[in-house]
Amino acid sequence: MFTPCRGRFQTCPYKTIVFMERIFQKARSLQKQKDFIMTTNHIGPDAILQKKQEYLIPCVYHFYRKPMQIVRGKMQHLYDHTGKQYLDFYGGVSVMNAGHCNPEVVEKICEQVRTLQHTTAIYLTQPIVDLAEKLAQITPRSLKRSFFCASGSEANEGAALLAQLYTGKNKFVAIQQGLHGRTKLTMNLTGLPMWRTDPNPLSDVVHIPGAYCYRCAYGLTYPRCDLTCAWRLEDVVKNGEYAAFIAEPIQGNGGILTPPPGYFKLIREILDRYHVLFIADEVQTGFGRTGEMFAIEHWDVLPDIMTLAKALANGTPIGAFITNDTIASSYTRPGASTTGGNPVSATAALATIDVIEKHQLVERARTLGAYFQEKLLELQQRHTIIGEVRGKGLMLGVELVKEDKIPAAEETDHILERLKDCGILAGKTGVSRNVLTFQPPLVITGTDIDHVAKTLDSILYSGCS
Template identity: 40%
Template sequence: RKLAEIAPDTLSRVNFCLEGSLASESAMKLAMKNRPGCKYFVVFEHGYHGRNLLTMAASWTDPESPFSYFEENVIKVPEAYCYRCKFNLHYPSCNLECARFIEETIEKHRDGGVVALMMEPVQGNGGQISFPSEFHRKVREICDRQDILLIWDEIQTAFGRVGKMFAAELYQVVPDILVFGKAVAGGLPLAGIIARDNLKLFDAGENAFTFAHFPLSLVAALTTIEVLQEGQLLERSNRLNQHIIRHLRNLQEKYQIIGDVRGPGLAIGIELVKDRDSKEPAVKETSEVVRLALKRGVMFGISKYGGLGNVVKIKPPLVISDGEVETVLSVFEQCIAEVQRHG
């Protein structure tokens, strides 16, 4: 009930499971139930939705992966990766050519029928890529116009990570099905979906899991939501974002290896390149920055999805102190300076 209360408008039907891959697959199953006779899912090239067979097919797939059985039912399209535009255009003069391409792709598959478009509002594993707000609105309009469902995988963005309870609030777009997990129970296993109130729900046994309503996880989730609602963590996420992004962009002027800085809230990505003109990914250098930082007591992530591996992720807990933020930024500059100096 609490999730239904805080969810974006029209999302009110909740179904629980214990981890993100199952939650993503639950969303796909519910979409299939509401679009009988349709067989395709449209997803983004650098997306990530889980580690079971169906969600792996809906994610970026390593060319050497042995787990590609369901890919014939998945259509992959380029996302609004503005730093590396597939159409060699520039936003906003591009008029979101990528959105036009998405709609054209959906129309080409009318015979088999598209079930849904499934996407992360901010791509985590795929490069910490954030899209223009206009792109999100366009995709919602396309799904409405083409009469397909829109699934937002908010496993990495919900519950404060982007400065709002949900990214749907940040971008003012309401999907038909929202997937959640990770932060909801403060580290205990819990995930699930929140669906639009007029969708047909699962019948008994269609999506049931033995420990889906684990009492300890549910109590932890209620407590997590209360802390987020009563405290200042959402506001703090936005305030820290402004400070961190400003600092990183100052470093970008100083260090040529920093190609792009992006991300809302505390979901920040720094893309490193060998050359700003060619944008050749600085993969080896990125690994070295992360290695050096760890020796100095700071842990950064790397987005290796999509075959890139050149994006440093800054995704600290929302309770990080101001002093710890300064340490993170100082260590990052030390490591960037050392790596750039030694080539």
């Protein structure tokens, strides 16, 4: 007679054997993966850095004092050339919403590549129109007509051009700490000093303070401030001919700056009063990242034009802007993008959206994001270096400060490095680069969140200098 097992193995010895065999199989599989990585011809971080210094323009920078060479990805994990596994909580900067090398997306991409890799929009192909139809179904009401390009910068540039064509006006209003791209116009729309490298800025862009409540530009506190930062928009647009106001619903690179309730409602009212268009830059915030398909939906506001990229095709290069019938009708002269709407990119986007809907990743981001935020708020109670926790869904930022809210930039670098050494990848954002940023693939688990929170807690207890 067998003695009953306790705990997990209480049922019978046979199940115990099966369970242990599964563990061994998984171990063997992981070892095979590691052996494959180790035997593949990777040149290593030092050689990459040497080539980078010799052949790339110096503006191309990288994270970490001791960087690693990433060679493989699988869902929420990345692997370096030694086989070390990393839990990716940055998602390629809010790109890999469906997970690295998601097999459902990869299979569709491979199938399309084997069939038709490239034409341009001057020839008729089905993926581009199927994707446009799908975007019309999932974006906020009345947004219907899309233009496809290759990046978020190009999408914002195109959206700005469309606004000028429709309104006949040339000027723009943007927000301080915003990031909208690296082209001539989008770099000038950008309000984040680190990314404004153009030595000859345009004069047709005005920046206003954003809803950075933790460091209010007016020294006020919400809600007693009466949304002074939003009212500043009226002071600007009533005195000029402005085509559009552009804003990220949540400013990603600005430090996960998240406006309070009522902010975008008031912005929309002011824009309507002065006949100025609203461009919502959803390049980082779109496709479930914040717990809604698009972040602007948290404020129940309808933009006139919305820009998309990054997670749209889960890492395959693509960008788009979408608008309503009326505004679209102003863009009639020939316009094209050589790789915009490319069959592979469009197919990848369709497959990505299918995965997001099929596996309810929007709802998953909302639920897991709330859980992660609770964990981070618990850490804030124990560690004075955490000044504020903010964001929505799985787009969260932890602003690290010293006394008197002095940005803890060096400490942020140290924590980022320590997390990496512990097998966790996070980001850093903000004007002072002191906001620890989490934008993981939406396929992470509660266990992953527990691991990150526990590791961060341990690092903070051990000191950050």
